[in-house]
Amino acid sequence: KRAIAYCIVQEYDKALSDLNIIIQLDPLNSLAYYLKSLTYYMKNDINNAKILFKKYIALTNSDNRLAKIQLFHLEYLLNKNSSKDLNNILTKINQISNISENELLLLLIRCKIHIELNKYYEAKVDLDILFNLSIKYEYCYEAISYLHLLQKHSDFWSYLYETCEIDKCDYTKFGIADEFSKYMYKEKKVYFISNLTNLNSELCQFQQNDISRAGIIF
Structure with missing residues (x-):
């Protein structure tokens, strides 16, 4: 769990250190190899990520x-x-x-x-x-x-924006400006509290790209 927490805060070397200890204690721990490969990927170290991926495959139970x-x-x-x-x-x-x-x-x-x-x-x-x-x-x-x-797949959201006819809706009075938030509000009935930053600059501590700070209202 601590290794996962380190990854979340982008302390990748500390995460790898914890995972190495786990593997030393339990060389057949497939989850540790999965997390280690994922950590290397997040570090943009693709070569090591692929090496750990192969080790993970070798330990994986195909029925799981x-x-x-x-x-x-x-x-x-x-x-x-x-x-x-x-x-x-x-x-x-x-x-x-x-x-x-x-x-x-x-x-x-x-x-x-x-x-x-x-x-x-x-x-x-x-x-x-x-x-x-x-x-x-x-x-x-x-x-x-x-x-x-x-969210980063802007072409996909543009497709949804057109297909769901969101372009015909004006939600600016609710602080909803981007295509992702418009789609979520119209199609899924979800309103992000972070949209309020577009109405009140004093609420800027709510970041649109930070789900941990974004409230959800149904």
Whole structure:
């Protein structure tokens, strides 16, 4: 848990140090290798990330669905610039049936792959499933956190903006200015407290790109 906390605050070397200790004590701890590969990726050290990814594969139980999801996650991150590899990952993900409410990360991965491949309709379908599952099983905060990870894909949000006819809506009186926030308000009935910064500069401590500081109103 401390290693994860170090990653969150971008103390990557400290995270790696903790993970190395875990691996020394338990050389077969596959989760430690997953987190170590992920940490190297976040450090932009792709070579070491790939080395740890291979070690993680060797330790992964193919019957463990969580391990599969983590495997797809790393595989996506390390190959997202290759359309061929992304299509291969997509094929493997689509072989998994009955994605449950505890596997929202898998839906996010598939959604991001569809976006990378410019398959925006399919990405929207995954986005809707992810959000509907989160509402049904009360995982709203987790879903909103995942949605924030999609914000950088401006072309996708432009597609949703047009498809959902958000361009016909004017929410400036609510402080809603960007396409992501407009979509979330119109389609998902979610209003971010961080939108208030557009109405009152004194509330600037709420950052739009910081989900930990953004409140959600349904």
